[in-house]
Amino acid sequence: MKVLVTGAAGFIGMHTAIRLLERGDEVVGIDNLGDYYDPQLKLDRLAQLQPYASFRFVRIDVSNRDAMAALFAAEKFDRVVHLAAQAGVRYSLQNPHAYVDSNVSGFLNVLEGCRYHRVAHLVYASSSSVYGGNTKMPFVETDTVDHPISLYAATKKANELMAHTYSHLYGLPTTGLRFFTVYGPWGRPDMAYFLFTKAILAGEPIKVFNHGDMARDFTYVDDIVEGVLRVLDKVATPELPSTVPYRLFNIGNHAPVQLLEFIACLERSLNRDAKKELLPMQDGDVKATYADVSALDAWVGFKPSTPLSTGIARFIDWYCSEYAPAPSRRS
Numbered sequence: 001m002k003v004l005v006t007g008a009a010g011f012i013g014m015h016t017a018i019r020l021l022e023r024g025d026e027v028v029g030i031d032n033l034g035d036y037y038d039p040q041l042k043l044d045r046l047a048q049l050q051p052y053a054s055f056r057f058v059r060i061d062v063s064n065r066d067a068m069a070a071l072f073a074a075e076k077f078d079r080v081v082h083l084a085a086q087a088g089v090r091y092s093l094q095n096p097h098a099y100v101d102s103n104v105s106g107f108l109n110v111l112e113g114c115r116y117h118r119v120a121h122l123v124y125a126s127s128s129s130v131y132g133g134n135t136k137m138p139f140v141e142t143d144t145v146d147h148p149i150s151l152y153a154a155t156k157k158a159n160e161l162m163a164h165t166y167s168h169l170y171g172l173p174t175t176g177l178r179f180f181t182v183y184g185p186w187g188r189p190d191m192a193y194f195l196f197t198k199a200i201l202a203g204e205p206i207k208v209f210n211h212g213d214m215a216r217d218f219t220y221v222d223d224i225v226e227g228v229l230r231v232l233d234k235v236a237t238p239e240l241p242s243t244v245p246y247r248l249f250n251i252g253n254h255a256p257v258q259l260l261e262f263i264a265c266l267e268r269s270l271n272r273d274a275k276k277e278l279l280p281m282q283d284g285d286v287k288a289t290y291a292d293v294s295a296l297d298a299w300v301g302f303k304p305s306t307p308l309s310t311g312i313a314r315f316i317d318w319y320c321s322e323y324a325p326a327p328s329r330r331s
Contacts, residue, residue: 002026003232004077006062006110007084009033009042011187012125012179014049015225016081021052023229028075031084032061036091036098037189045186062106072113079232082110082124085155088190089129089284092151103155104162111166119172121235123228126160126176128217128252128289129153137256138290141178141248150284160248167246173236174245177227180252180291184221184311185318193218193315196266196274201324205275206263212278214259215288217252220311223304227251230300252291253304265308269316 003020007013008029017027029049033039049055060067062084086092086102107124114122130145130153148154163174183193199206227249236247257265263274281287293303 001078002028002075004071004075004080005029006080006082007031008049008057009046010083011045011184012182012221012224012228013083014045014186015184015221016083016228017049017055018052019225019229021049021055024054026054027052027056028071028077029055029057030060030062030071031057033059034061036086036088041186041189048186061102062109063101065105065109068109068113072117076117077119079121080110080114080119080123081228081232082107082122085125087152087188089150089152090282091190093284096151099151099155103152104158107159107162111162111172114172115166115170121232122163122172122174123232124159124163124174124176126178126248127153127156128178128180128250128291129286130157130160130178131286131289133286137288138254138292139250140292141250141295149286152284164244164246167236167244171245175231175236175247175249177231178248178250178252178291179224180217180219180250180289182219182221182224184315187221187315193262193266193312194319196263197270197316197319198323200266200270200272200274203275205277207279208259208263208276209279209285210281210287212258212260212263212276213287214285215256215290216259216262217254217256217289217291218262218308218311219251219253219291219304220306220314223253223306224251227296227300227302227304230302231296234300247299249296249299250291250293251296251304252289252293253306253308254291254293256288256290257308262308265312266316268309269312
């Protein structure tokens with residue numbers, strides 16, 4: 001297939017593009033190479049893709065309406081994996097316009113491209129953040145998600161609603177995936193595990209919010225990509241009694257880990273003790289996330305399963321190869 005991957009220089013985008021290329025698909029990757037974090041990391045990710053003859057990169061911002069329309073008209077994609085977005089919950093408190101530009105206007109441009117050029121299936125990234133302050137665990141796709149507690153979460157909920165509208169009006173098959181705390185090699189440097197690793201190796205304190213009383217459903221990136229590809233290959237069909245070709249799934253490790261245990265896992269892999277600065281909860285944050293993935297498993301026969309210890313060890317190996325001497329491992 002000829003597949004458009006938006007956000008191809010991003011964390012999940014790079015890994016997804018590699019898997020598509022390795023199985024023989026043609027991939028056109030786009031990214032704006034923005035400076036939300038160090039663009040050099042994005043360029044380094046792109047360097048992992050350039051050796052593939054069936055990969056092409058085009059620098060485009062998804063919010064650029066004319067450029068996106070021209071791209072879709074020229075390329076005639078079979079399927080689209082939309083991963084480009086302004087990420088980060090806390091940054092949405094500082095720069096809200098970036099989220100509407102990228103996550104709302106940008107998503108509309110993707111939908112319009114898919115509509116007018118008869119893309120067979122659009123798979124897009126939503127987020128566990130849409131569950132907001134929900135306290136019933138685990139989170140199920142049928143739960144009410146009408147109370148977001150960050151603008152980032154609100155834009156992701158908007159994506160789900162927009163996708164449903166296009167599926168209904170134009171028969172465009174769309175599948176949304178609510179990602180749960182993705183981690184692994186080539187990850188984003190603003191994520192906690194990346195910040196913690198950097199600080200621990202430097203002997204600096206790490207910021208532990210809500211005094212450590214938090215839990216996350218940490219999901220290894222390879223599991224996320226496996227889910228993306230399986231879903232991409234199974235075009236969305238109506239879920240009765242609906243007549244709309246629209247699907248929505250959680251994708252998480254369905255095994256939440258307490259924050260202090262997560263830090264302990266990092267300490268074991270790094271053979272270093274963390275200096276912890278205990279702080280109150282941040283605005284826009286939630287106490288816990290926990291994915292029910294039974295719907296995903298029923299649809300494509302897959303659910304994430306990589307143990308945290310395995311995923312963290314792989315991340316540490318990558319991090320040390322890129323940024324620091326490898327630590328001796330604890331026995």
